[in-house]
Amino acid sequence: MTVAFDYSTSIGPTSLPNPILTASGCASSGKELAQFFPITELGAIVTKSIMLKPRSGRATPRMAETPSGMLNAIGLQGPGLELFIENDLPWLHQQGARTIVSIAGETVEDYAILARRIRTQPGVVGIEVNISCPNVENRGLVFSCHPDTARAAMEAVRRNVGGDLPIIAKLSPDVTDIVQIARTVADAGADGVALINTLLGMVIDTRTMRPRLAQKTGGLSGPAIRPVAVRAVYQVREALPHLPIVGMGGISSGQDALEFVLAGAQAVSIGTATFGDPQAAIRIKSELEQLLIERGFSNFSDAVSYAHRAEQ
């Protein structure tokens, strides 16, 4: 007799039919991928970080491929909050997709305004707070790299979003102690953390003998960063046993996703892998389910944090 596998998960107050999400900035707002698989079959679509105003982003070259990864400096190109609410969110809602909106601000007040506008939109099941952005009020230092600014951004969002919509802080791994930042944002009201954002890197073109990217530095993603991400998830889970974690960083197979789940992730996001394979997320969804069943799990939740169990 086969017993149905329970693939559902939850992030704070939100329940999802499965733990597979897109990673912010790697699926736009879903329209591009809809041709390749039914986006409603994912746990949720995490949209590209949206800012208050339309934004051109950085100059090109914005991208360089690296061994098992890539460097990008897109610079949060996007239509701005109002067009996003007008065009992208209604489309996602119409499809029946569950949407986690990623928001990015230049000031603490930006985060408050974005959260206030997003919280009431239909189809939104969560808000990801991308605090890996430069704070224009504080010498352009990235919010998530200091506990005080990370806290300020999260408190601004929390003040504007009720308890029924989870807010998830997306953290940068470019810090000395990611556990300290995770603890800070949890204290500031975050319902969960997304681990990890890209790592800052550089590629120098040996032909031109200058940095390859116009922006010089960029964020490193892809399988090259996976062990860093798994480590971050494991450490935060160990320190904060009850804080929901969305794990990401170079997941390109079910096996990769399983590492994050065992390390402590309630959900996983598929990012760079989508560039190489538009169907990566939906493929990983079935691969992970298969691996869990093979290992004797009857529900997904039992596998979360399983790597932390006591030695026999």
Added chain:
Amino acid sequence: MSSINKRAKQISAEIISNKKVGAYHHITLTVGEIAQLIKPGNFVAVAVGGEDSRMVLRRAFAIYKSSMDPLDGGIVELVVAPHGSGSKWLCSAPIHSMIDVILPLGKAFGIPVNPVNALLVGGGYGSAPLFGLAEALKAKQCNVDMVLGASTASKIYAPQEGKRSTNSMIFTTDDGSLGLEGMVSSVIPEIIEKNNIEIIYSCGPMAMLEAVTQIAAEYGLQHQCAVEESMACGIGVCMTCVLPVRGEDGIARMVRTCIEGPVMEGSDILWNTGRKVPSEVWGAL
């Protein structure tokens, strides 16, 4: 369903031929029925390196030709320059191996309703999509002149059968090893005047497209160019292949060349911005 990528499919395609032609490789894939949806100017995005590849990004290639073959069904032909690690891998792929391809992608060249005098300008392997375009224009009774340029003779891609679709073909090379010595831009004005050219189509390096745009503007001609910006995905999610492009409202925005291009009106593009976003660019599409 969304209107973006609406005809595209991700398929496993068999390489049925892979031949070195000059500096390039002519590669033929069987793709099935989807070949019928391909229009000149469309491109494919190929996964490279095989399983466990350390190359995580797709490579975009212009489609040279597509057709329904009585024996092989739908086929797609590519002309690939083995420049980087991804294109080298593809050029060395053995016959009968399978590759993961997404097609057809991007906006195609616009074909005029009535017969016109068209000039097609290609640089290097950028000539590839122009032969299919020439055939489509010929089918509309257009007069088709072609100018192909490259640094040297081996980098001119001009198969015999391609020449049948053109009324005239001129070559230019930087070293004079084939045709006229010099760049394509030096011969275009004369052709425009002599043959009463009404529209220019181009494909090749960005500097060439910019030069052609300038000439088209001097003669007040429409100029459809297929741009080549490096892409990570080819399907509109990575946001790396952008160019500053002026919209119908006169406002310049960063647009994805994989979705809004690769074929664009040359005069709408803000060319050669020197690794900077021009100050007039506002927002994005």
